[in-house]
Amino acid sequence: MATTSSERKLLVGGNWVETGSWIEVTSPYDGAVVGRVPEAGADETRRALGAAEKAMLDPRPAHERAAILDRVADALADRHDEVARTISAEAGKPMKAARVEASRAVSTYTMAAVEARKLAGDVVPMDASPAGVGKLALTLRQPIGVVGAISPFNFPLNLVAHKIAPALAAGCAVVLKPASTTPLSALLLAELETEAGLPAGWLNVVCGPASEIGDVLVEDERVKLITFTGSVPIGWKLRERAPRKRVNLELGNATPVVVAADADLDDAAGRLAANAFSFAGQSCISVQRIYVERSAYDGFLERFLPHVEALKVGDPADEETDVGPVISDSERDRILSWIEEARAAGARILTGGTIENGLLEPTVVAEPPPDAKVACEEVFGPVCTVSPVGSLDEGIALANSTRFGLQAGVFTRDVSSALRAARELEFGGVTVNEAPTFRADQMPYGGVKDSGNTREGPAYAVREMTEERLVVLQL
């Protein structure tokens, strides 16, 4: 299906700028050029930081910031079709999933507007100690300063929204570097922010070589907080290199689910099939490792495989498509080599495992050895594993046997099993009778272990993007 090519400029200090060289954005589905954006480097990034710093010299009141955020939410809803098509074209995301992402961004902005309106400090109970008697103390929540934001390709709109909307709510100006493969949605969002009345300098968007722009964000003292969503090694390296800044990391996962013998297998099978393969598994919480109590294993597979085989693989622009391409041919080949590695190590491929019309088929790998990459690394592709386990405890132990800790799930009808799993699964979030791919935008979302060190969701991100200032009054 034809996609329209669009050209967008960078946003620096309220101006839409070109740089003389361009990055072409191509469709991961058919390689067609879907747009182009100017390529920036260290100079533009420093200029953007200057604009951001200058903007913050004129702080805008909360009601004004909230009204802008509300207007962006309205614009996202009004221009839903264009927004979803932009996501789909540049990321190769099926329209079904692109529409969900576009709608979620409305909710991210709406929640951020709420947070802008209720941003407040605390009153400290001073007479709780003898030293405080006769004093009144309160805290003010001050914006931390200029935020450097770096976002990944897989949610090119809503994960940008999760950075720039809370930053504005907190009163921080931003310099954003979106993923080079998917900059168009971010620049469309920037256009909506400017049309909503955002004054110059509060949002700046630069695209270009990641390490050059990243180096400026790490080294420049004007950046007080870096918010990064992306892969594990790059994220932790950034944090290591910027010890004096707050560096908030939202990283990867190898998402596990434990299905207990008493679970509703029809429900679990449907939810897990949809959430292992949506956007070809390229979500940080895509269902990857499924552990099923042995007595329910065959029954689960009987229900699960037909759901997987019914998924429609094809053109992401087609409203009926469930599974489209992965982001690049090299990623497709890497994922295929991981499937082959598991097969060679004795795993059975229950469905998929091949490339049809250039697209990787949804693939279910049964009982891979624990050291096969599909069983222990983040696949980030349309692949999940299934393995029988002797007990809920064994399932929880296997789910935990990873360096990742973003979200995990358990399916059971037993409340005490559910609560035990929730306590014992070492992850930032645990879903019960829902796929761990579930996220609503107001949730505190983030990981432990290698998966990150923060929580996103406007209320939590605003907390990270502000500093508490104590004020003590002698009465």
Ligand code: NAP
């Ligand atoms: P990535 O390769 O790590 O890239 C993420 C961003 O970092 C891109 O903007 C990239 O720019 C930039 N980058 C690359 N090298 C850099 C450097 N040296 N300094 C500064 N920035 C640098 O990740 P991705 O492939 O786009 O996204 C997939 C990963 O993100 C997966 O691991 C997934 O699990 C994770 N993820 C996590 C969450 C979460 O909320 N926890 C959500 C979504 C995705 P270029 O595009 O220019 O290379």
